[in-house]
Amino acid sequence: MLEDNIDDLYDTAPCGNLSTLLDGTIAKVNATLLGWLGYSRDELVGRRRFSDLLTVGGRLYHETHFAPLLQMQGEVNGIALELRCADGSRLPVLVTSAVKTGGDGQPLLIRTTIFDARERRAYEKELLHARQEADADRERLQGLVAGLQHSLLPDMLPAPPRMQVSAYYHMASADRIGGDFYDLFPLTADRWGFFLGDVCGKGLAAAATTAAARYTLRTAAAYEPDPTLVLTHLNSALYQNYDSPSHRHCTVVFGILTPTSAGYSVTIAGGGHPAPMLLRADGTVEAQDVGGTLIGSLRTPNVATRTFSLTAGDTLILYSDGLLEARIDPSTDRYGEDALEAFLARSTPSTAPAAVEALTGVLATFERLDDDVALMAMSLRHPAPDS
């Protein structure tokens, strides 16, 4: 067996060896480290402290992190620092230190091994750079997605006379655009149109379909007074693209508000969308299920309508199915229409802002929200008391 010489191993090991007193004064140093630094033994031993060998930034790090850790734990592993060489150049190193204690447990000195980390540091810098670029890219992407999503929704909803309106959009993912949409807009001097829908899927194709659906609905509603025909037009527009890979269908509720002496008459047409909820002033909840088939997946869709009144104190809530499919916690079933109806029964009577705020609160309690959620509510104010 080859017998290596211990003294020679210490002195010419492929790493720097350094022993310091507890105040950092250098007591012993090996030839390898002296060679790296370009100092003679006499220049360092008894004359310099370990922290004198560090760059100023490294010294700050040493004082605030390295030294406290060493004193608390007795050892510190693999800390990246830079040494200042005699010629002013810098040497990136990885430093490990351990406190050597005497028989009585009292610390005696600090032993430090130092590894040349030039190659590793260059590699780490590349990694760091790549991470910073990836972070910046992700931020840009999320900004773009949020901006695009925002552009698919109205900036603010106008409120028809005597009504309060409120809406909320929850993005399930910061980097994938969702396909929920809503709007509320005047048709004539006193009639108003509104809709809330959900294009299947996420991403660019869903976003393009969402934009098309929103503008098709607004355009069709401008010249077509029958809600059934408005949805039929949307169906034609989406179905035309049926064979394309970018084809998407949607579910939607489209409605028209017509003023009456007591408030508004509401006619809604449905294309496979979850039932709007009507919170009556008397505290009851009516699910206004309208049925209908998905829009854009059949040549001739089945569009159903229903008509009901909205009077003082009533609140109509439209929502997308992301709300119903949310999970309260991973082990339970999805939230579902019954739970929603029960929750609303406890919240009624309400107003549009209060209802949207209450439902936003419900969203915050869900463990998992996989899908975007759009909420829109309209409520009729109580008439002001005669003054």
Next chain:
Amino acid sequence: MLAHGFGCDQNMWRQITARLGEQSRVLLFDHVGAGRSDPSAWDPDRYATLDGYAQDVLEICRDLDLRDVIFVGHSVSAMIGVLAVAEEADRFAGLVLVTPSPCYIDQDDYRGGFSRDDIDELLDSLDSNYLGWSATMAPVIMGNPDRPELGQELTASFCRTDPTIAKAFARVTFLSDQRADLPRVSVPTLVLQSAQDAIAPREVGAYVNAHIPGSRLVTLDATGHCPQLSAPQATAQAIASFVAECR
């Protein structure tokens, strides 16, 4: 009330709390972003200046309805204490500034010991070290079997914070200039410095002493920026004597 400085957490005080606890009730806390504080409480705007941290100190005092507080602030927390005392002196019976510096960067005739470039270099050091100190590396830092009093759970978070928060804290720590606030301190004040301190050199301790009316300067025979670790007995003794005088 003991407040830790930049870099670590309340474990910094472990070696002197027993001694201080003999005569006083000792209150420890982690600054938001350090130790086992709630990371969600971090707010880059609130903590963009030391005043955000000073408000936290005052909120703790108000919530616990503390009176006659002796605030012991290490390093940057010394200046956080100066700000808190300047705002609500009534709550405080005394102020202990351990290795304080009101301004780390040299400006005109003032010598803080560092340049702006030095601080940028520190931020780089943080970056390169957090790269190696990823979440998977966390178990490397554990209790020392020779010193079982340092439990694994306690030391796991010591000197470890979220890199974004650490950088922001480094920036506010080393770029702040609180020199103008020193004369606003109106409670008995003890300035404790180390004989050898690369971060807060003796001239800086003397500057603080000269600008806080009636303050006293004690230079400990200690090395480094953390005398509560390197010379715990002398540090505890100096604080305890001061506390006794404040009563």
